[in-house]
Amino acid sequence: GAGVSQTPSNKVTEKGKYVELRCDPISGHTALYWYRQSLGQGPEFLIYFQGTGAADDSGLPNDRFFAVRPEGSVSTLKIQRTERGDSAVYLCASSLRGGTYNSPLHFGNGTRLTVT
Amino acid sequence: AQSVSQHNHHVILSEAASLELGCNYSYGGTVNLFWYVQYPGQHLQLLLKYFSGDPLVKGIKGFEAEFIKSKFSFNLRKPSVQWSDTAEYFCAVTAGGNNRLAFGKGNQVVVIP
Numbered sequence: 001g002a003g004v005s006q007t008p009s010n011k012v013t014e015k016g017k018y019v020e021l022r023c024d025p026i027s028g029h030t031a032l033y034w035y036r037q038s039l040g041q042g043p044e045f046l047i048y049f050q051g052t053g054a055a056d057d058s059g060l061p062n063d064r065f066f067a068v069r070p071e072g073s074v075s076t077l078k079i080q081r082t083e084r085g086d087s088a089v090y091l092c093a094s095s096l097r098g099g100t101y102n103s104p105l106h107f108g109n110g111t112r113l114t115v116t
Numbered sequence: 117a118q119s120v121s122q123h124n125h126h127v128i129l130s131e132a133a134s135l136e137l138g139c140n141y142s143y144g145g146t147v148n149l150f151w152y153v154q155y156p157g158q159h160l161q162l163l164l165k166y167f168s169g170d171p172l173v174k175g176i177k178g179f180e181a182e183f184i185k186s187k188f189s190f191n192l193r194k195p196s197v198q199w200s201d202t203a204e205y206f207c208a209v210t211a212g213g214n215n216r217l218a219f220g221k222g223n224q225v226v227v228i229p
Contacts, residue, residue: 033217043217048215
């Protein structure tokens with residue numbers, strides 16, 4: 001079946017520009033996560049949605065980062081005034097009910113963001 | 117906040133060799149532990165997980181991991197690797213009942229045929 005879909009797969013933008021990254025979770029999955037993976041590092045938690053609401057946004061690095069999930073399905077990660085340090089692979093994951101034993105995370109292939 | 121340490125970031129070994137990847141975490145309470153694998157060009161996939169019960173956990177593709185609470189460790193093992201095990205392996209933990217997976221930096225494993 002269809003997995004987690006992320007678009008675009010690659011995004012190159014200039015410093016100071018605004019970008020949006022999209023995530024289509026697996027149909028029926030209520031939990032959605034955003035992670036960021038910098039070169040040579042493991043994924044770093046950004047934000048977790050349960051349904052439409054952000055249940056935990058403690059990983060967002062600053063107020064330039066914002067994410068929405070208005071209908072409880074597709075989510076958009078928005079980055080304002082991009083900086084070169086924002087360059088990374090942004091990963092999205094979804095799970096049926098949240099990170100419980102019988103509800104593992106399914107990851108997408110990520111969006112590689114490059115800020116020049 | 118919980119943190120995860122993985123050692124020996126790059127591992128090169130021959131087919132049929134045994135593999136052990138170390139993982140240590142820093143959290144004194146109840147933890148849930150995971151190993152994820154990322155094959156070249158593919159997304160992260162769950163390899164195995166530990167929530168409670170038998171501390172020796174068996175996962176897919178012949179992998180297993182042992183939770184040793186006294187050592188805050190969850191090491192991954194495979195007795196005999198194959199070329200297809202070439203991948204990056206990440207240890208991860210959730211703690212304190214939250215849903216935030218904290219990942220280690222990963223181990224890049226290359227198996228030479």
